Amino acid sequence: MNQETTITYSKVNRDIIKMLDKPSSKWLALFLFDLAVLGIGLFCFIYQVYTGLGVTGYSHPVFWAVYISNFVFWVGIAHSGTLISAILFLFRARFRISIYRISEAMTVFAVATAGLFPLIHLGRVWNFYWLFPYPNQRELWINFKSPLIWDVFAVSTYATVSTVFFFVGMIPDLAAIRDRVLEKPRKILYTILSLGWKGSNWEWLHYTRAYLYFAAFATPLVISVHSVVSWDFAMANTPGWHTTIFPPYFVAGAIFSGLALVITLVVPIRIIFRLEEYITIAHFEAMAKMIILTSLIVAYAYIVEPIMSWYSGSPHEWGQVVFRATGPYAPFYWLMVFCNVVVPLLLWFKKIRTNIKALFIISLFINIGMWFERFNIIVISLSHEFEPGAWGFYKVSLVELGITAGSFAWFFMFFLIFIKTLPALSISELKEILPAPTKEAKSE
Amino acid sequence: MKSDQGVMGIFSYVDSTIHTIKKLKKEGYGNLRAFSPVPNHQIEEELKEHESPVRFFTLTGGTLGAICGLGFTVFTSLAWPIMTSSKPIVSLPPFMLIVYELTILLGVLSTLIGLFINARLRRNAPAAMYDPRFSEDKFGVLVGCSKEDVRKVEEILKSSGAEDIKFEGI
Numbered sequence: 001m002n003q004e005t006t007i008t009y010s011k012v013n014r015d016i017i018k019m020l021d022k023p024s025s026k027w028l029a030l031f032l033f034d035l036a037v038l039g040i041g042l043f044c045f046i047y048q049v050y051t052g053l054g055v056t057g058y059s060h061p062v063f064w065a066v067y068i069s070n071f072v073f074w075v076g077i078a079h080s081g082t083l084i085s086a087i088l089f090l091f092r093a094r095f096r097i098s099i100y101r102i103s104e105a106m107t108v109f110a111v112a113t114a115g116l117f118p119l120i121h122l123g124r125v126w127n128f129y130w131l132f133p134y135p136n137q138r139e140l141w142i143n144f145k146s147p148l149i150w151d152v153f154a155v156s157t158y159a160t161v162s163t164v165f166f167f168v169g170m171i172p173d174l175a176a177i178r179d180r181v182l183e184k185p186r187k188i189l190y191t192i193l194s195l196g197w198k199g200s201n202w203e204w205l206h207y208t209r210a211y212l213y214f215a216a217f218a219t220p221l222v223i224s225v226h227s228v229v230s231w232d233f234a235m236a237n238t239p240g241w242h243t244t245i246f247p248p249y250f251v252a253g254a255i256f257s258g259l260a261l262v263i264t265l266v267v268p269i270r271i272i273f274r275l276e277e278y279i280t281i282a283h284f285e286a287m288a289k290m291i292i293l294t295s296l297i298v299a300y301a302y303i304v305e306p307i308m309s310w311y312s313g314s315p316h317e318w319g320q321v322v323f324r325a326t327g328p329y330a331p332f333y334w335l336m337v338f339c340n341v342v343v344p345l346l347l348w349f350k351k352i353r354t355n356i357k358a359l360f361i362i363s364l365f366i367n368i369g370m371w372f373e374r375f376n377i378i379v380i381s382l383s384h385e386f387e388p389g390a391w392g393f394y395k396v397s398l399v400e401l402g403i404t405a406g407s408f409a410w411f412f413m414f415f416l417i418f419i420k421t422l423p424a425l426s427i428s429e430l431k432e433i434l435p436a437p438t439k440e441a442k443s444e
Numbered sequence: 445m446k447s448d449q450g451v452m453g454i455f456s457y458v459d460s461t462i463h464t465i466k467k468l469k470k471e472g473y474g475n476l477r478a479f480s481p482v483p484n485h486q487i488e489e490e491l492k493e494h495e496s497p498v499r500f501f502t503l504t505g506g507t508l509g510a511i512c513g514l515g516f517t518v519f520t521s522l523a524w525p526i527m528t529s530s531k532p533i534v535s536l537p538p539f540m541l542i543v544y545e546l547t548i549l550l551g552v553l554s555t556l557i558g559l560f561i562n563a564r565l566r567r568n569a570p571a572a573m574y575d576p577r578f579s580e581d582k583f584g585v586l587v588g589c590s591k592e593d594v595r596k597v598e599e600i601l602k603s604s605g606a607e608d609i610k611f612e613g614i
Binding site: 154161172199202210217218220221224228431432436440 | 456499502535539553563564605
C-alpha cells in the first residue's frame with residue numbers, strides 16, 4: 001500500500017466496502033456470460049454421465065487425460081493463495097497484505113474446481129463415496145497404500161484448512177461491513193457471518209494467536225498437498241512419471257502457476273475498482289520476483305528430468321524424453337518450455353516487471369504454459385510406455401473441452417460473486433500497516 | 445472491587461487510549477476491556493491477564509489427529525488383512541501421510557473451536573455497549589466499576605480525551 005498518500009482508517013473502510021455496492025450492468029453481463037459457459041459445461045457433463053466415458057477421447061493406452069490435467073492444474077493454482085496468506089505471513093512480508101485476500105479466495109475456489117475433476121473422471125460418478133473410509137456391510141476399508149487415497153485426504157484437508165483460514169481472516173472485516181451497511185437483509189447476513197465480533201482486546205488476543213497457528217499448519221500442508229498429487233504419478237513405474245524430483249518440481253510449478261493467476265485476477269480488479277492506492281506497482285514487482293524464482297526452479301526441473309533419464313540408462317525413460325521433444329505432441333512440449341521458461345525471463349527487466357500490461361500478458365502465457373505442463377506429463381507419458389505395440393495417441397473430444405471451459409466458468413462464477421459480496425482486500429490488515437492515529441502525530 | 449456498572453469511553457487516538465488504561469489501572473480499576481479496529485500490542489500488553497489458551501486446543505487437536513490417523517490406518521488394515529506384493533499389512537511409510545494430514549486437519553479444526561470458545565465468538569449480535577465506530581477508526585475503553593465510582597471514572601475518561609462516554613448497568 002502506498003503510505004505516502006493520506007490513507008486513513010476511515011478511508012480504508014469506505015474504499016473496500018464500496019466495492020460491495022450494487023453490481024454494475026457490466027458485472028451482470030459478465031456473470032450471465034459466465035453462467036452460459038457453465039451451462040455448456042454442465043450439459044456436457046450430463047451428456048457424459050448419460051452416455052458413458054466413451055464420449056471422451058480416452059483410448060488405449062491413455063485413460064488419464066484432460067480431466068486429470070485440469071485436476072492437477074487447479075490444485076496447483078490453489079497453492080499460491082496459501083503461500084501468500086500463510087508462508088509470507090510467517091515471514092512477515094508486508095507486501096502480501098494488499099493481495100492475500102484475493103489469492104486466498106482464489107485458493108478456495110480453485111480447490112472447489114479441482115475437486116470436481118476426479119468425480120467427472122469417474123465412469124460411475126454416483127459411486128464417488130467409495131473413495132472415503134466408511135463402515136460398510138463387508139467391513140471392507142479403503143487401501144491406505146494407494147496414492148489416490150492419499151490424494152483424497154490431502155485435497156480434502158487442504159480444502160477444509162484453506163476455507164477455515166479464508167473465513168477466519170475475514171471475521172473482523174465482516175464486522176466492519178455489518179457496522180456500515182444499512183439494508184436489513186445485508187445487515188442480517190453480515191451480522192451472522194461476523195459471529196458477533198466486537199474488536200475487543202480479548203478477541204484480538206485469541207484471534208491473532210489462532211491465526212498464527214493456522215498459518216503454521218497451512219505452510220507444511222501446502223508442501224504436502226502437491227507432493228501427494230505428484231505421487232499419483234511418481235509412484236507408478238511409467239516412464240516420465242517414475243522420478244524422485246516430482247514433489248519439489250510440482251510444488252514449485254504450483255506456486256508458479258498460482259502467482260501468475262493472482263496477477264491475472266488482480267490486474268482487472270485494480271483497474272475496475274480503482275485500487276491503485278492499495279495495490280501498487282511494488283506489489284506487482286514483488287510477485288514478479290517470486291515468479292522469476294519459481295520459474296527458475298521449474299526450468300531446472302525441465303533440465304534435470306532429461307539428464308536423469310539419460311543417466312539412468314533406461315531406454316524407456318530416454319525414449320520418453322525423445323518422444324516428448326520430437327513426437328506428435330512436441331508442439332505442446334515446446335509451447336510449455338516457451339511459456340514457462342522463456343517468457344518469464346522478460347521479468348528480469350525492471351521496466352517489464354513494473355509494467356502492468358506486460359505483467360498481465362506474461363501471466364496469461366504462464367497460465368497456458370502450466371496447463372500444458374500438466375497435459376504433457378500425463379498424456380505424453382501414458383501414450384508412450386514400454387511396449388511399442390501398446391503405444392497410442394490421444395485426441396481430445398468436444399465434451400472434454402466443454403467440461404474444461406465449464407470448469408473455468410465455475411471458478412469465475414465464485415470469483416465474481418466473491419468480489420461483490422465479501423471484502424476483496426483485508427480491511428483490518430491494511431489498517432495495521434498504516435501508522436496508528438495518535439494525538440502526538442496530530443499535534444505535530 | 446464491586447463492578448455492576450459499565451462506563452465506556454470512546455477515543456480517536458491510540459496513545460490517549462493507552463494513557464487512559466494506564467491511568468485507570470493506577471487508580472485501581474482492574475475490570476477493563478479495550479476495543480480497537482486493529483490489534484494493538486501496547487493495549488494487549490497493558491490488559492493481558494494471561495497467555496491465550498488457544499494453543500492448548502491446537503496441541504490437543506494435532507495430537508488427537510496423529511493418534512486417529514495412525515489408529516485408523518493400522519486397525520482398518522488389520523481388519524481385512526490382504527497381502528499385496530509381499531508388502532507388510534501394517535506398512536507405516538504410506539500411513540504416515542494420513543497421520544500427517546489428519547494432524548493438520550484436527551489441529552486446525554480444534555484451533556477454530558478454541559478461538560470460538562475463548563474469544564466468545566458465538567453471539568450473533570454485538571453487545572449494547574459496543575459502538576460501530578470501533579470497526580472503523582475509534583478506540584474504546586470499557587470500565588467495570590461500582591455505582592459510586594461512575595462519576596470518578598467518567599472524570600478520568602474525560603480528562604484523558606474521551607470524545608464520547610456511554611453508561612450502562614452490567
